[in-house]
Amino acid sequence: MTPTNLKIEYPDVMDLRIAALFLGMxxxxxxxxxxxxxxxxxxxxxxQKWTFKxxxxxxxxxxxxxxxxxxxATKAGKAFINHLTIDKLQRAKDALAxxxxxxxxxxxxxxxRAYQQKRKAAKAAAKKVAVPxxxxxxx
Numbered sequence: 001m002t003p004t005n006l007k008i009e010y011p012d013v014m015d016l017r018i019a020a021l022f023l024g025m026x027x028x029x030x031x032x033x034x035x036x037x038x039x040x041x042x043x044x045x046x047x048q049k050w051t052f053k054x055x056x057x058x059x060x061x062x063x064x065x066x067x068x069x070x071x072x073a074t075k076a077g078k079a080f081i082n083h084l085t086i087d088k089l090q091r092a093k094d095a096l097a098x099x100x101x102x103x104x105x106x107x108x109x110x111x112x113r114a115y116q117q118k119r120k121a122a123k124a125a126a127k128k129v130a131v132p133x134x135x136x137x138x139x
Contacts, residue, residue, distance in 0.1 A: 012054045016041075018051040023061065033060075 010022050019041070020027045030052075033039040040056040071097070093103055 010054060014052045014054065014057070016050040019050070019057055022054075036097055095101075 010018065014022060016027050021031060023025045023039075025033075030039065030041075034041040034050070039052070039060045041050050041052045044051065096103060127136060
């Protein structure tokens with residue numbers, strides 16, 4: 001276990017591994033940041049090794065960072081996803097219709113109903129097909 005009060009002296013010029021440790025991220029993430037030009041780094045053509053100046057890394061750490069907004073909820077024009085009860089949903093639909101916004105149905109239940117009806121019919125048909133009763137002869 002590493003002590004938390006350990007003071008590490010980093011060099012002025014670092015390789016990829018040390019720079020990633022300095023920034024507290026993986027080497028792959030650091031390469032991505034260099035490719036996105038968010039962190040300055042130089043790659044030696046001959047040895048193919050990355051070098052980073054400590055001042056550039058410190059400047060990156062001082063920059064305010066904001067996570068990119070997730071596009072999950074906004075894909076296909078969905079502004080938000082909310083769970084509503086049926087009565088609240090109808091009121092929300094009416095309110096949105098008043099301002100000209102129409103809600104799209106996310107799932108087509110008609111196929112599900114058709115499948116369920118088909119299964120019920122198959123079960124009913126299976127029940128009707130019974131083993132023919134053999135006549136009981138009286139002697």
